[in-house]
Amino acid sequence: MAITSAHRGGRMTRRGASPPVPTWEDGVVDDDVDATTDTATTEAGLPARDEARDADERATAVLPAATDAEPAEESPDEPAGSGPLLRGRGLAGLVALLVVAVLLFAAAVTAGVFWLHGQTARADRENALSAARQTAVNLTTIDFNHAEDDVRRVLDGSTGDFGGLFTQNLDSYVGVVKDGQVVTAGEVTEAGIDKYDGNTASAVVAVKTTVKNKTVPNGEQRFYRLVEQMEKHDGRWLVSRVEFVP
Numbered sequence: 001m002a003i004t005s006a007h008r009g010g011r012m013t014r015r016g017a018s019p020p021v022p023t024w025e026d027g028v029v030d031d032d033v034d035a036t037t038d039t040a041t042t043e044a045g046l047p048a049r050d051e052a053r054d055a056d057e058r059a060t061a062v063l064p065a066a067t068d069a070e071p072a073e074e075s076p077d078e079p080a081g082s083g084p085l086l087r088g089r090g091l092a093g094l095v096a097l098l099v100v101a102v103l104l105f106a107a108a109v110t111a112g113v114f115w116l117h118g119q120t121a122r123a124d125r126e127n128a129l130s131a132a133r134q135t136a137v138n139l140t141t142i143d144f145n146h147a148e149d150d151v152r153r154v155l156d157g158s159t160g161d162f163g164g165l166f167t168q169n170l171d172s173y174v175g176v177v178k179d180g181q182v183v184t185a186g187e188v189t190e191a192g193i194d195k196y197d198g199n200t201a202s203a204v205v206a207v208k209t210t211v212k213n214k215t216v217p218n219g220e221q222r223f224y225r226l227v228e229q230m231e232k233h234d235g236r237w238l239v240s241r242v243e244f245v246p
Contacts, residue, residue, distance in 0.1 A: 124232075125196050131157065131237035132203035132228045133188045139242065140186025140209045140224065147177040159231055160240030183212045183219075194227075201230040201237070 135157050142150040151174055155166055166173075176182075186209045195202040205226045212219040229241040 121196075121198070124198065125193050125201070128196065128201040128230050128232070128237045129191060129193050129203055132193075132201075132205055132230055132239065133191050135228060135239045135242070136188055136191075136205040136207050136226050137186050139226070140184055140207050142177055143183050144178045144181050147174045157238055158240070159233060159238040160229075162239055162241050180213045180215075185210050199232050201232075203228045203230060 135154070138150070138154045138157060151166070151170060155163060155170070158166060186207050188205055189208050190206040192204055193201055194204050205228060207224045207226065209222045209224065210219050211222055225245050227243045227245055228239050230237050231240045232238075
């Protein structure tokens with residue numbers, strides 16, 4: 001077999017895909033050369049590529065080409081296009097805040113109106129009840145020594161049918177009181193509004209009365225319960241009807 005070899009720098013070089021070449025050491029041919037250590041072939045019979053060169057080529061293919069100008073990095077705190085978006089959100093938030101403020105103001109005004117209306121109605125009911133209590137006291141408190149004044153006081157707080165009937169029977173009522181030397185003193189023990197609609201009211205009043213006259217000069221206690229119908233005239237509550245109930 002012809003042997004073609006060249007000795008460069010103390011190293012054997014091979015051309016082509018020739019079989020393993022024996023080496024000389026001190027002019028003696030070494031036939032024990034391991035073919036797998038110098039020239040490795042692939043299973044297809046092709047010579048294996050140098051692994052270091054393959055690694056260099058792969059590294060070169062993966063790395064991108066260098067450019068002169070690197071793109072400026074966007075600030076992580078302020079993404080691109082965030083300026084108009086943030087301004088839009090800020091405007092929407094301001095509008096929403098204004099709407100909420102208006103709604104809260106309207107609710108407060110409405111609540112204030114209802115509260116004021118409720119307070120006014122409550123005060124008006126109290127006025128109606130106070131007038132009913134006073135009427136009950138006036139009806140059950142009389143002294144024959146000044147009967148005209150006592151009866152006049154009842155008339156001043158009355159209206160409607162009750163006022164008309166009292167006026168018609170004024171003289172006879174005063175005469176009965178004087179003849180019997182009647183002295184009575186009434187005291188309200190309980191009272192309450194049964195119905196109320198702003199202009200009319202119905203009140204139930206319980207009265208305890210001490211009565212003295214010719215028959216019972218030492219006096220005796222009597223208890224009455226009155227149902228009074230009240231009407232409001234020019235802001236003043238007057239009794240229009242009185243009914244004594246058991």
